[in-house]
Amino acid sequence: MKYPKMREIKEAVISLVTHPYTSGFPxxxxxxxxxxxxxxxxxxxxxxxxxxxxxxxPPLAITFSDDKExxxxxxxxxxxxxxxxxxCQEHCITGKGVKLSDTIYDLAVFDRTTNVxxxxxxxxxxxxxxxxxxxxxxxxxxxxKLGPRAFSSILNxxxxxxxxxxxxxxxxxxxxxxxxxxxxxxxxxxPNCMRQVTVRYTFRSE
Ligand code: SF4
Ligand code: SF4
Numbered sequence: 001m002k003y004p005k006m007r008e009i010k011e012a013v014i015s016l017v018t019h020p021y022t023s024g025f026p027x028x029x030x031x032x033x034x035x036x037x038x039x040x041x042x043x044x045x046x047x048x049x050x051x052x053x054x055x056x057x058p059p060l061a062i063t064f065s066d067d068k069e070x071x072x073x074x075x076x077x078x079x080x081x082x083x084x085x086x087x088c089q090e091h092c093i094t095g096k097g098v099k100l101s102d103t104i105y106d107l108a109v110f111d112r113t114t115n116v117x118x119x120x121x122x123x124x125x126x127x128x129x130x131x132x133x134x135x136x137x138x139x140x141x142x143x144x145k146l147g148p149r150a151f152s153s154i155l156n157x158x159x160x161x162x163x164x165x166x167x168x169x170x171x172x173x174x175x176x177x178x179x180x181x182x183x184x185x186x187x188x189x190x191p192n193c194m195r196q197v198t199v200r201y202t203f204r205s206e
Pocket of ligand 2: 046047048050051052053054091092093094095096097098
């Protein structure tokens, strides 16, 4: 019994006169090490709302919901669930939409809702069936990225026609209903509707 007591007293004295092994945070400012993976920071100007990061986030810290009535996609990022794996940064299609900070590490809060951030993006919706195609910013990004090759897709061509005002909204808006018409090929429609129009009118005349 005597020896263990002596050893404990010795350790207590040593610990009194030596510096702690851990850092002095929060009393002393913490300096993260090189390549530290801290809070993912979104650059909304370079985020096109494509949802790729939501699909690769392991703990589902990033989720999105589409409101077709309002034509808005809401992206929700919950940093209380984030495990700082860096997958969102790694797979971001623009390469600049989200980056893990090497300085923001203090995410302790009393109210977890304060660790949640939201973004909103305008949706591109199929004029025939009402399905979500993607966000308008995502489509613009693809146009910039692909250049003239983007217009080998008739959907992109139709969007360009609208942009250049070569066709007005009313001229080429698809008619909703079961039956699709040949002219719907020149509306802004989803790949599924485009396939239906193409198959139907490639093999027979209207
Ligand atoms: S760092 Fe990982 S866990 Fe955190 S938001 Fe990005 S993908 Fe999700
Ligand atoms: S992958 Fe990049 S561009 Fe797409 S939603 Fe995530 S941060 Fe935005």
